[in-house]
Every structure is written in C-alpha cells, then in structure tokens.
Amino acid sequence: xxxxxxxxxxxxxxxxxxxxxxxxxxxxxxxxxxxxxxxxxxxxxxxxxxxxxxxxxxxxxxxxxxxxxxxxxxxxxxxxxx
Numbered sequence: 001x002x003x004x005x006x007x008x009x010x011x012x013x014x015x016x017x018x019x020x021x022x023x024x025x026x027x028x029x030x031x032x033x034x035x036x037x038x039x040x041x042x043x044x045x046x047x048x049x050x051x052x053x054x055x056x057x058x059x060x061x062x063x064x065x066x067x068x069x070x071x072x073x074x075x076x077x078x079x080x081x082x
Contacts, residue, residue, distance in 0.1 A: 005034070005042035014048055025051075 011031070012019045022043065026033040032047040 004045055005036075006045055006048060008041060008043065011043045011048055015051070 006014070008019045008022050011022045015022070017025075022031065023041070025031045026041065026043065031043050031051060033041050033043045035041055
C-alpha cells in the first residue's frame, strides 16, 4: 500500500529536484503539504501525482527546441580582464 504522505526527500527523488525546491513548491502552492509533529513537513502523494500529470500534459515534444538552437539564443558571456 502506498503512503498518502511523502517525506521531503522522497518527494524530491520522485520529481528529480532538490529538497529545497520541494519546500519552495509547497510554499508557492504547487504542491500540497502538511506539518506533522514538531514541524516535520510531509507532502500529499496526490499533489505529486497531479504535478507529474500536469507536466506531461503541458509538455509538447513537437515544440522542443533543438539543443544547438537553444544555445544560439543565449547571450554571449562577457570576458572580464583584470
């Protein structure tokens, strides 16, 4: 049986982000969480699943920019000399 609540590290691993990103996403409302005990934060698995599904829906592979084109659009780095 899957747990309804996930620890921060579990959530981060599932989403492929850092634990700090998970904390920020909970604060921003992207993920729903709850505090338990002495302030331990847990994330609702349903909100993680919803975020994953939303990302799948919003991802349109036909709109992907080839890596070489993406690099061309970046501004050139300025060289600084002492």
